[in-house]
């Protein structure tokens with residue numbers, strides 16, 4: 468969970484930061500470091516890391532171990548001796564690229580030649596495509612290595628993926644562009660011992676174990692293209708979950724409440740472990756070309772109702788996405804916000820004039836496009852019902868349009884009293900799917916547009 472690249476790793480300060488900050492090196496790692504640092508600094512190390520020397524508390528190791536423990540035995544056997552090393556050291560490879568030169572190549576990307584420390588493997592980037600490519604690249608490397616019988620290499624690439632997933636889901640990596648929380652501290656100043664301190668390390672450091680015993684890892688896809696796409700959306704859940712822990716952790720730090728801090732850290736770590744378990748399970752299924760029939764079948768359908776569109780850069784809607792109606796054009800997952808104040812379940816009139824409530828869907832305002840990346844050649848059809856929310860949308864009139872890579876896939880004008888329009892489009896060659904809803908009536912305040920059950924099918 469390294470907050471920034473150690474730009475000058477030869478200097479004593481950076482080495483001290485490495486040891487005091489987020490990391491607990493295994494004994495062998497500390498030993499390897501010793502020749503590179505001065506005797507004085509070496510003597511300081513034990514004093515600087517009094518409790519962190521208990522390696523079980525190191526978050527990466529603890530989260531990876533919890534994830535791997537849930538894998539079926541055939542997958543543990545497939546990893547062999549690497550099973551232990553994956554949670555004991557491989558998951559730290561991207562943080563140790565300057566010191567562990569032998570393994571640095573397992574955290575390098577051909578698309579970033581000459582870059583040893585890749586910040587994008589530690590901090591989520593604004594562009595979904597960049598984050599997805601990081602996941603896809605290392606997933607492919609791991610699967611290809613497995614297929615070539617190189618389990619030791621596969622495990623190292625898997626370690627890099629663990630690290631990325633864990634860093635993205637860390638409470639310290641949640642605020643875009645402010646991973647030391649200097650801006651946040653202007654909003655939330657401390658009057659305690661934390662005043663003026665950089666908060667990255669204090670927020671995520673700790674000694675804890677994680678357990679997700681009983682968790683069933685999910686298959687994320689039957690191809691690398693599909694699995695990396697679904698993994699990205701799982702990671703988004705991890706980022707949002709981690710964000711919900713950041714402020715409570717800072718409040719706990721200010722109050723000196725270790726227990727409250729730990730509770731929140733475990734909330735983030737538990738979700739991260741589940742996501743890492745899904746990723747590791749899927750890579751091993753792909754590597755062995757072995758899939759559970761039911762899990763494979765479940766992959767035939769993907770609902771995008773809770774997915775973040777690319778307009779929500781960094782997973783929040785920027786200012787440019789507002790100034791519309793109703794409710795400023797704000798899109799909501801699985802709900803409609805009446806007047807921006809009351810959350811309603813999605814309800815539409817369907818073809819036979821019946822009203823139906825939907826648990827999956829997107830409520831949205833006018834003229835604010837929602838665009839989603841699709842994996843290449845994975846899904847054949849996109850199916851969705853478009854209409855106006857029953858009751859509050861009765862006086863509205865909206866044109867719904869679907870675009871695939873900028874070209875129309877379908878369009879329909881729906882009045883408030885009409886049954887919802889059923890779209891079914893061919894998306895087999897589409898990489899960007901866009902959902903548009905535009906005012907075509909006299910009462911834009913009633914245009915509570917809904918995309919119900921937006922589903923991709925193979």
Ligand SMILES: [Zn+2]
Nearest residue numbers: 468469589634
């Ligand atoms: Zn890191």
